[in-house]
Amino acid sequence: MNLTPQFIIDACYFAAAFLFIYGLKRMSSPVTARSGIMVAGIGMLVAVLASFLYYFGVNDAALPHLGTNVVFAAVALFLGTAWAWWSGKRVAMTAMPQMVALYNGMGGGAAACIAAVELLRTNAVHQTIPLLLAVVGALIGAVSLSGSLIAWAKLDGRINGVWRIGGQQILNGIVFLATLGVGIYIVFVAHGHAAPGIVAAFFIGALIFGVMMTMPIGGADMPVVISLYNAFTGLAVGFEGYVLQNPALMIAGMVVGSAGTLLTLLMAKAMNRSVSNVIFSNFGDGGGEQQGEIKGSQKPAEAGDAAINMRYASKVIIAPGYGLAVAQAQHKLYEFVKLLTDAGVEVKFAIHPVAGRMPGHMNVLLAEAGVPYDMIYDLEDINGEFKEADVAVVIGANDTVNPAARTNKSSPIYGMPILNVDQARQVYVIKRGQGKGYSGVENELFFADNCNLVYGDAQKVMVAMIQAVKSLEGGGH
Amino acid sequence: MDLATTLTGFVALYIFMLAAFTGYEIIGRVPSILHTPLMSGSNFVHGIVVVGAMYALLNATSLVEQIIGFVGVLLGAGNAAGGYVVTERMLEMFKPSDKKQPAGEQKKA
Numbered sequence: 001m002n003l004t005p006q007f008i009i010d011a012c013y014f015a016a017a018f019l020f021i022y023g024l025k026r027m028s029s030p031v032t033a034r035s036g037i038m039v040a041g042i043g044m045l046v047a048v049l050a051s052f053l054y055y056f057g058v059n060d061a062a063l064p065h066l067g068t069n070v071v072f073a074a075v076a077l078f079l080g081t082a083w084a085w086w087s088g089k090r091v092a093m094t095a096m097p098q099m100v101a102l103y104n105g106m107g108g109g110a111a112a113c114i115a116a117v118e119l120l121r122t123n124a125v126h127q128t129i130p131l132l133l134a135v136v137g138a139l140i141g142a143v144s145l146s147g148s149l150i151a152w153a154k155l156d157g158r159i160n161g162v163w164r165i166g167g168q169q170i171l172n173g174i175v176f177l178a179t180l181g182v183g184i185y186i187v188f189v190a191h192g193h194a195a196p197g198i199v200a201a202f203f204i205g206a207l208i209f210g211v212m213m214t215m216p217i218g219g220a221d222m223p224v225v226i227s228l229y230n231a232f233t234g235l236a237v238g239f240e241g242y243v244l245q246n247p248a249l250m251i252a253g254m255v256v257g258s259a260g261t262l263l264t265l266l267m268a269k270a271m272n273r274s275v276s277n278v279i280f281s282n283f284g285d286g287g288g289e290q291q292g293e294i295k296g297s298q299k300p301a302e303a304g305d306a307a308i309n310m311r312y313a314s315k316v317i318i319a320p321g322y323g324l325a326v327a328q329a330q331h332k333l334y335e336f337v338k339l340l341t342d343a344g345v346e347v348k349f350a351i352h353p354v355a356g357r358m359p360g361h362m363n364v365l366l367a368e369a370g371v372p373y374d375m376i377y378d379l380e381d382i383n384g385e386f387k388e389a390d391v392a393v394v395i396g397a398n399d400t401v402n403p404a405a406r407t408n409k410s411s412p413i414y415g416m417p418i419l420n421v422d423q424a425r426q427v428y429v430i431k432r433g434q435g436k437g438y439s440g441v442e443n444e445l446f447f448a449d450n451c452n453l454v455y456g457d458a459q460k461v462m463v464a465m466i467q468a469v470k471s472l473e474g475g476g477h
Numbered sequence: 478m479d480l481a482t483t484l485t486g487f488v489a490l491y492i493f494m495l496a497a498f499t500g501y502e503i504i505g506r507v508p509s510i511l512h513t514p515l516m517s518g519s520n521f522v523h524g525i526v527v528v529g530a531m532y533a534l535l536n537a538t539s540l541v542e543q544i545i546g547f548v549g550v551l552l553g554a555g556n557a558a559g560g561y562v563v564t565e566r567m568l569e570m571f572k573p574s575d576k577k578q579p580a581g582e583q584k585k586a
Contacts, residue, residue, distance in 0.1 A: 013528075020525070024519065028507045033514060040521060041565075044557050047525060054532050058535050059538075068543070069546070070535065072543060072550075076548075077527070077550055077554045084554065084556075084557075084559030084560075085562055088559045088561075088562030096513075096563055097513075102559070103521075106553070106556040107520070107524055107552070107556035109548070110549045110556060113530055113552065114529045117537065120541060226516070230523075233556075234523045240526070242484065246528065248525055250492050250493065250496065252525040254492070255500035255522065256519040258496070259503055260500075262500070262505060263504055266504075
């Protein structure tokens with residue numbers, strides 16, 4: 001057995017595949033999760049370094065360009081890694097979902113690029129099955145690229161609201177079928193020797209479809225959509241891996257494809273939606289009025305007054321959201337909650353499945369602050385209890401408590417399960433300003449008679465509340 | 478190039494099938510609090526696509542192929558590096574820490 005470059009590459013890919021699966025396995029338990037990503041990271045490093053050994057085995061036609069190509073590869077690797085590392089370190093914890101979307105889209109784009117090179121290689125003899133998988137992978141990868149970019153732009157607030165036109169579903173269908181038709185032509189008629197213009201048309205069609213498919217989806221559904229595109233990219237990578245006869249891509253891609261699909265289904269289930277409902281429900285609505293005028297006004301309240309009101313309540317339910325995470329106020333919140341429970345108030349935390357924009361994000365933040373598990377309730381377990389609560393406190397949440405999701409059929413978030421905080425006797429909403437939720441919908445809860453708003457940074461508000469209750473205890477005895 | 482292994486037909490199907498079950502099993506028993514880190518982690522794993530893009534680029538024979546290959550490696554590297562950093566930062570929350578102070582977010586900025 002010779003230690004040929006190809007043998008080293010194969011061995012390194014085998015090691016990488018093992019490290020990826022072992023790393024993902026470790027990531028599936030909170031105790032070992034951190035080491036899991038490092039294990040997978042080593043796998044990636046090994047695979048990328050080994051790939052430079054392709055230098056010794058390129059095809060004859062590429063030999064004259066080899067020097068340039070290696071420099072290109074090194075530069076592209078450096079630029080891509082440096083930019084992503086910098087942006088990933090810099091981004092706020094709360095902006096993670098859109099960054100995941102962005103990086104995922106890049107992966108889909110890379111898969112599409114591999115396919116594009118393959119389809120443009122007109123001098124090669126193409127077999128039908130690899131060609132078919134190249135085209136399918138290209139389609140999925142390109143849709144994932146443009147779709148993820150739209151998802152990123154929406155979550156990042158660069159595109160606001162939902163974009164719908166009449167007959168959109170039909171239009172999308174036409175674009176999709178046209179793209180598919182071109183793909184079929186490339187595989188079965190041109191046998192991989194299609195003109196560059198036709199290949200370009202195929203990719204443009206797929207990119208447009210990704211945009212059109214994502215634009216009508218509301219912001220609150222985005223985590224599900226990102227997860228779906230994550231699975232898409234995985235599949236695309238797996239298929240391109242077959243085309244390149246690269247087992248590391250095949251295994252890693254397919255593992256992610258199936259894991260991502262299951263994750264998407266679990267997330268959709270947590271929101272009481274089906275995946276097709278998330279993707280298609282907003283199609284064909286023909287736009288129309290987003291919502292009627294909201295009556296009433298937003299009534300501000302002082303943090304101290306709200307705190308004292310809670311201190312004399314018998315049951316308080318807290319609905320934390322994105323804003324709590326932004327302000328990193330979970331420690332102060334729990335300090336305040338302890339004061340309340342010491343005074344005999346029954347306090348529960350109500351967690352929306354997508355609280356914090358990432359499923360499970362809020363549980364982690366609360367657990368980190370020391371909140372015991374038996375105080376934390378899921379949506380379906382606690383929603384019946386709001387009727388009995390004296391006070392419901394919404395901290396930095398918005399869409400997840402918007403009653404429009406229950407009542408207003410024209411609202412983009414209609415149908416999403418929400419926490420029924422509006423049913424409590426008194427609602428306090430702690431929020432930074434008068435802005436809307438990231439779905440871009442005005443929240444009629446804030447205008448309700450039983451709702452008062454405490455403006456300010458969540459952490460500062462919690463400190464003020466703690467002081468108010470403490471001074472009360474001090475003065476009372 | 479000369480490949481040591483040929484992964485066609487049923488061999489490829491076996492690989493795909495077993496990999497699919499592996500992914501399903503890994504995610505299937507995960508507590509929901511880990512869904513997002515795992516989505517991010519699997520996002521990192523498909524960053525392996527960069528390796529395929531490197532192969533395509535090194536074997537490029539024309540300027541168009543070189544450009545597409547370059548973009549592919551660029552995007553793939555971004556996927557891998559970004560996925561790693563974001564996942565690692567997310568999983569940092571699982572450190573058994575009670576020392577992490579509210580201002581912890583800023584130190585990375």
